[in-house]
Amino acid sequence: MFSAETPIHAGLQPSITSIGKARLREDVLHSTHKGKYKKNRRGLKHLQKLQPALEHLLHEGEVIFYAARVQAPVNVLDQLTWGWYLYYVTGTVLVFTNQRLLHVRIDAGSKWLRIIQSCAWSDVATFKVAGWLSRTITITFKDGKKRRYWAVPARDAKLLAKLVPHLLEAHAGSVSAQGTMRSLCPECKGVLQESVYACAGCGMVFKNERLMIKLAFIPGGAYLYCGRWFLALVDILGESYAVILLVTGVVLVVDALLHPAQGAMSVALMGLVIAGMIFGLDVVITIHHCRRLVREFIPTKKRDRAEPAANLTMSASSGG
Numbered sequence: 154m155f156s157a158e159t160p161i162h163a164g165l166q167p168s169i170t171s172i173g174k175a176r177l178r179e180d181v182l183h184s185t186h187k188g189k190y191k192k193n194r195r196g197l198k199h200l201q202k203l204q205p206a207l208e209h210l211l212h213e214g215e216v217i218f219y220a221a222r223v224q225a226p227v228n229v230l231d232q233l234t235w236g237w238y239l240y241y242v243t244g245t246v247l248v249f250t251n252q253r254l255l256h257v258r259i260d261a262g263s264k265w266l267r268i269i270q271s272c273a274w275s276d277v278a279t280f281k282v283a284g285w286l287s288r289t290i291t292i293t294f295k296d297g298k299k300r301r302y303w304a305v306p307a308r309d310a311k312l313l314a315k316l317v318p319h320l321l322e323a324h325a326g327s328v329s330a331q332g333t334m335r336s337l338c339p340e341c342k343g344v345l346q347e348s349v350y351a352c353a354g355c356g357m358v359f360k361n362e363r364l365m366i367k368l369a370f371i372p373g374g375a376y377l378y379c380g381r382w383f384l385a386l387v388d389i390l391g392e393s394y395a396v397i398l399l400v401t402g403v404v405l406v407v408d409a410l411l412h413p414a415q416g417a418m419s420v421a422l423m424g425l426v427i428a429g430m431i432f433g434l435d436v437v438i439t440i441h442h443c444r445r446l447v448r449e450f451i452p453t454k455k456r457d458r459a460e461p462a463a464n465l466t467m468s469a470s471s472g473g
C-alpha cells in the first residue's frame with residue numbers, strides 16, 4: 154500500500170486538498186518532474202470536470218496524485234479508418250491514485266462517458282514513457298498484455314516517469330488480483346466480464362455486439378446504436394450510396410437476363426461485384442468501429458432484473 158502522505162519530490166511537502174469529496178495531492182499535481190511548483194491548469198480542469206465521477210469511483214482512503222489527458226491505444230486499422238474522429242473515440246483521462254490507475258473515457262467536452270477501466274498498481278509490471286516530439290506511455294500488465302497511450306503532453310510524461318516508479322515500487326511483491334486493466338460497471342463499480350454485456354452486481358445492461366453486428370447492415374444503424382449521431386449520418390450517406398449501387402447492379406443483371414445483348418451480362422455482373430465489395434467494406438469498417446465502442450461497455454438505462462441490489466442508488470429512471 155502506498156501512503157497518501159508519501160513525499161514524491163525532495164523539496165515539496167506533501168499537501169492534500171479536495172475536489173468536492175475526492176482528495177488530491179496538490180503538491181504532485183502542480184509540480185514539474187524536477188520538483189518545482191508549476192500550476193497544472195489542464196490537469197486541474199479535467200479533475201474538476203470529473204468531480205462527480207471521481208467522488209463516486211474512488212475508494213475509502215484513495216487519494217489522487219495526478220491526472221493526464223491522453224489518447225487511448227489504437228491499432229493500424231483504427232489509424233487508417235477513423236480519420237480525425239480518432240481523437241474523439243480515444244479521448245481519455247488517466248487518473249493516478251495511491252491505489253490504482255483509472256482509465257476514464259471522456260467526450261469532446263471533457264465530460265465523463267460513464268466508461269471506466271481500472272487496475273491496481275499490483276497489476277502493473279512495467280510503465281514506460283517514450284518519445285520526444287510525440288510521447289507515449291506503454292504499460293505492461295502482469296498477465297503480459299500491453300497498452301500504449303499516445304499524444305501524452307510533455308509535462309505529464311516527464312512527471313509520470315518520476316511518479317509511477319514510486320507507486321510500482323510500493324506495490325512490488327503484492328499479489329495481482331486482476332492481472333490487467335478491466336472495465337468496471339459505472340453504477341456499482343463491480344468488475345465486468347469481457348463479452349458479457351450485463352453487470353453481475355447490479356444488473357445494468359450494456360450495448361451488445363450481437364445486435365450491433367445485425368444493425369451494421371442498415372445504413373447508420375450500428376453507429377446510432379452506439380450513440381454516435383455524427384458517424385451515423387456519415388454512414389447513412391456512404392452506405393446508402395453502396396446500397397443504391399447494389400440495387401442498380403441487381404437491376405442491370407436482371408435486365409441482361411431479360412434482354413440478352415453482347416457483353417451486357419459481364420458489365421452488369423462486374424457492376425454488381427464492385428457494388429457488393431463497396432457495401433461489404435463499409436459493413437466491415439462499421440463493425441470494426443462499433444466493436445471498439447461496444448467493447449468499452451456503453452451503459453443503457455435497462456436492468457436485467459427488476460430490483461437492483463438494495464445498497465445501490467439508481468441514477469436514472471428505469472427506461473424501457
Ligand SMILES: [Zn+2]
Nearest residue numbers: 338341352355
Ligand atoms: Zn453494476
